[in-house]
Amino acid sequence: DTEVTQTPKHLVMGMTNKKSLKCEQHMGHRAMYWYKQKAKKPPELMFVYSYEKLSINESVPSRFSPECPNSSLLNLHLHALQPEDSALYLCASSLPGGYQPQHFGDGTRLSIL
Amino acid sequence: KQEVTQIPAALSVPEGENLVLNCSFTDSAIYNLQWFRQDPGKGLTSLLLIQSSQREQTSGRLNASLDKSSGRSTLYIAASQPGDSATYLCAVPGNMLTFGGGTRLMVKP
Numbered sequence: 037d038t039e040v041t042q043t044p045k046h047l048v049m050g051m052t053n054k055k056s057l058k059c060e061q062h063m064g065h066r067a068m069y070w071y072k073q074k075a076k077k078p079p080e081l082m083f084v085y086s087y088e089k090l091s092i093n094e095s096v097p098s099r100f101s102p103e104c105p106n107s108s109l110l111n112l113h114l115h116a117l118q119p120e121d122s123a124l125y126l127c128a129s130s131l132p133g134g135y136q137p138q139h140f141g142d143g144t145r146l147s148i149l
Numbered sequence: 150k151q152e153v154t155q156i157p158a159a160l161s162v163p164e165g166e167n168l169v170l171n172c173s174f175t176d177s178a179i180y181n182l183q184w185f186r187q188d189p190g191k192g193l194t195s196l197l198l199i200q201s202s203q204r205e206q207t208s209g210r211l212n213a214s215l216d217k218s219s220g221r222s223t224l225y226i227a228a229s230q231p232g233d234s235a236t237y238l239c240a241v242p243g244n245m246l247t248f249g250g251g252t253r254l255m256v257k258p
Contacts, residue, residue: 042192069246078238078248079193092245126192135180135242140193 039063040141042127048147051117057144059110059127068110069138070102071126079126085110086132117148151176153241155249162229163257170224170252172239177217184213184224185238187251193238197224229256 040061049055059068067086071079084092085104099121101113110127124143130136152175162168172182181200185193197206197213199222206213212225222239236251 040192076251076253078251081245084245094245124190128193134244137181137183137195137198137242138246139195140185142192143190145190 040139042141042144046145050149054115057112061129065129066132067130069128070112073124119148122148151247153247153249155252159253161255166229168226170237172222172249174220174241177220179241182222183240187236231256231258
């Protein structure tokens with residue numbers, strides 16, 4: 037069983053909808069990450085939170101809005117997405133510092149109609 | 150900028166074969182290297198983590214080696230099984246985790 041829990045597992049939404057992806061970990065990790073993964077490609081980093089503060093934003097469009105309300109939770113708010121945003125969204129966590137091993141959740145499969 | 154490459158991109162073998170997956174990286178000043186497994190539509194499962202001071206790590210039928218000076222790591226899978234079919238990714242940490250393109254493995258019964 038994964039120690040990083042993502043909900044929902046699947047999400048289908050229209051381009052005008054607003055939805056949120058959630059990620060939770062209870063390993064005491066203070067760094068949390070969002071990745072986007074397209075089919076047959078490796079994960080691409082979107083955002084990094086360190087001690088609940090956004091430390092890296094990899095030039096992600098503003099229709100993706102991350103939030104880290106506390107040290108265990110990470111949200112990704114979605115609004116006005118495009119069909120090309122359909123992908124597997126992965127959350128990961130680690131001890132703080134750029135060289136710590138990351139633990140991944142099972143992901144949310146997002147489909148934009 | 151660190152670049153990570155995995156060869157081959159895809160591999161199909163009969164059950165029972167021993168096999169080697171390759172990972173190369175351009176900047177040898179690494180702190181560690183992770184090998185992950187990914188089943189279709191699923192997240193990444195960490196298989197092995199090799200620290201820069203180590204040369205090998207073993208877990209069951211898996212053995213990962215690291216040669217920093219040549220910028221290479223290999224993942225050896227002994228006596229492959231159909232359940233080993235998955236995509237295997239290597240990754241090197243830095244400012245961000247840099248992934249290779251992955252090797253898609255199919256083990257046929």
